[in-house]
Amino acid sequence: MSDDLFIKMVSTLTSLPGIGKKSAYRIGFFLLRADDATFKQFISNLTTVKERLKFCSVCGGLTEWEICDICSSSNRDSSIICVVEQPEDIFFIESTGEYKGKYHVLNGSISPLDGIGPDQLRIKSLIVRAEQDAVHEVLIATNPTIEGDVTAAYIHNILKEKKIRATRIAHGVTVGSTIEFADQYTLGKAIRSRLVL
Amino acid sequence: MSDDLFIKMVSTLTSLPGIGKKSAYRIGFFLLRADDATFKQFISNLTTVKERLKFCSVCGGLTEWEICDICSSSNRDSSIICVVEQPEDIFFIESTGEYKGKYHVLNGSISPLDGIGPDQLRIKSLIVRAEQDAVHEVLIATNPTIEGDVTAAYIHNILKEKKIRATRIAHGVTVGSTIEFADQYTLGKAIRSRLVL
Numbered sequence: 046m047s048d049d050l051f052i053k054m055v056s057t058l059t060s061l062p063g064i065g066k067k068s069a070y071r072i073g074f075f076l077l078r079a080d081d082a083t084f085k086q087f088i089s090n091l092t093t094v095k096e097r098l099k100f101c102s103v104c105g106g107l108t109e110w111e112i113c114d115i116c117s118s119s120n121r122d123s124s125i126i127c128v129v130e131q132p133e134d135i136f137f138i139e140s141t142g143e144y145k146g147k148y149h150v151l152n153g154s155i156s157p158l159d160g161i162g163p164d165q166l167r168i169k170s171l172i173v174r175a176e177q178d179a180v181h182e183v184l185i186a187t188n189p190t191i192e193g194d195v196t197a198a199y200i201h202n203i204l205k206e207k208k209i210r211a212t213r214i215a216h217g218v219t220v221g222s223t224i225e226f227a228d229q230y231t232l233g234k235a236i237r238s239r240l241v242l
Numbered sequence: 243m244s245d246d247l248f249i250k251m252v253s254t255l256t257s258l259p260g261i262g263k264k265s266a267y268r269i270g271f272f273l274l275r276a277d278d279a280t281f282k283q284f285i286s287n288l289t290t291v292k293e294r295l296k297f298c299s300v301c302g303g304l305t306e307w308e309i310c311d312i313c314s315s316s317n318r319d320s321s322i323i324c325v326v327e328q329p330e331d332i333f334f335i336e337s338t339g340e341y342k343g344k345y346h347v348l349n350g351s352i353s354p355l356d357g358i359g360p361d362q363l364r365i366k367s368l369i370v371r372a373e374q375d376a377v378h379e380v381l382i383a384t385n386p387t388i389e390g391d392v393t394a395a396y397i398h399n400i401l402k403e404k405k406i407r408a409t410r411i412a413h414g415v416t417v418g419s420t421i422e423f424a425d426q427y428t429l430g431k432a433i434r435s436r437l438v439l
Contacts, residue, residue: 050291051304051333057287061269072258074330076288077295077304084292088285090254091273094247095281098274107248107274133271136248 103174105150105167106135115148122146124181126174128200130154130188138186146184149174154192155199163199171200175209182210189216189234300371302347302364303332312345319343321378323371325397327351327385335383343381346371351389352396360396368397372406379407386413386431 051073058069076084100106101113108114115121115135125146129135135148151166175183183204187193197213204211217235218227227235248270255266273281297303298310305311312318312332322343326332332345348363372380380401384390394410401408414432415424424432 050295050306053287054291057284057291060284062272063265063268068260070330070333071260073291074328075259076292087254087257088289090250092285094251094254094270095273098247098251109247131271132274133267136267 100132100150104135104148105152106132106148120145123179125184126171126180126182127184127186128171129186130193130196134186144184146182151187151196154187154190154196156192166196168200168203172203172207175204176207180209182212185211185213189231297329297347301332301345302349303329303345317342320376322381323368323377323379324381324383325368326383327390327393331383341381343379348384348393351384351387351393353389363393365397365400369400369404372401373404377406379409382408382410386428 054073054076055066055069058064058072059066064072076087079087097109098107099109099111101108101111101116103112103116106113106115110117122145126149127138127144127146128149128151129138130151130153132150135150138144138148149167149171151168151171153161153166155161155163155166171183174180183200185197185200187196201211201213215238216231217238218224218231224232251270251273252263252266255261255269256263261269273284276284294306295304296306296308298305298308298313300309300313303310303312319342323346324335324341324343325346325348326335327348327350329347332347335341335345346364346368348365348368350358350363352358352360352363368380371377380397382394382397384393398408398410412435413428414435415421415428421429
């Protein structure tokens with residue numbers, strides 16, 4: 046066995062998020078066993094996407110161009126901006142089919158322990174966009190974590206001063222699950238956010 | 243969002259074993275966010291290892307050379323050959339520090355449903371190696387699955403005819419676990435393979 050070389054492959058793969066040593070072994074051997082054409086295609090796919098994808102200069106989402114499809118689309122409602130922490134959150138919200146407005150990516154959340162304050166996030170550009178006449182609502186979809194909640198409260202305060210309507214996605218019991226399996230914080234939030242039927 | 247390009251990256255990543263859609267999204271965004279130097283290093287590490295690693299012409303394990311370190315080492319016991327299904331199994335056995343002999347990789351196990359018979363495996367070359375005077379034991383370490391057991395029995399029968407000693411690694415209750423969590427088949431095997439104290 047040529048330990049050093051393979052260990053190099055394993056440590057390269059464990060640098061990826063969510064990949065532990067056992068997964069890295071499995072993926073490493075899969076790549077070693079793949080025929081050369083398949084391996085080259087794999088590498089070229091990753092490289093092409095990496096080279097071509099950029100971040101939209103308006104919303105911060107992924108795009109091949111200067112401005113992304115959603116920002117430049119006339120079919121999307123420009124009166125509402127959905128604020129998310131990461132570009133990938135746009136994919137998850139789009140997959141619901143429930144949202145037809147525009148987006149704004151913060152690139153993180155306020156986290157003093159990690160040295161991330163409001164100035165490190167794309168908050169100023171959000172406020173500039175929200176102050177445009179056409180915008181009637183900012184839907185804050187940061188994560189239901191302490192950092193996400195602090196970020197939501199921070200943005201809400203600024204928007205309140207500027208008299209711009211802010212909303213936040215609901216947090217509650219997972220659809221299809223049971224109350225028994227909801228943790229106490231989620232269940233508490235679901236009770237406080239109860240809706241009149 | 244530039245869906246098509248990113249979806250291409252996601253589907254490239256889900257082609258890896260054990261990587262589902264959610265993991266592929268997470269890894270994909272990690273690679274997109276990585277700076278160019280880190281990304282290039284990642285790709286070059288994988289490519290270098292893929293180009294340089296080959297399979298040992300004797301045991302079938304991984305090596306940079308014609309014959310691997312273990313096969314060419316004079317510090318390893320040539321009187322015992324450990325038979326494994328896959329090259330990666332050598333890593334796992336080496337990590338125990340309990341084995342000082344040589345190896346032989348079958349490249350799979352007998353599985354008629356998948357069209358894999360003894361001729362598709364490296365069994366003939368194993369028998370040739372085992373018939374050398376110096377070999378006193380063949381330790382069969384195929385997986386404790388139906389296919390692994392059938393393969394072990396097949397090899398055992400050939401070795402018995404040739405009067406070569408065959409052994410098999412023990413199967414039983416996981417060390418550090420409790421009897422309660424062992425499945426009935428493992429527990430049954432552990433009872434049948436009980437040792438005199």
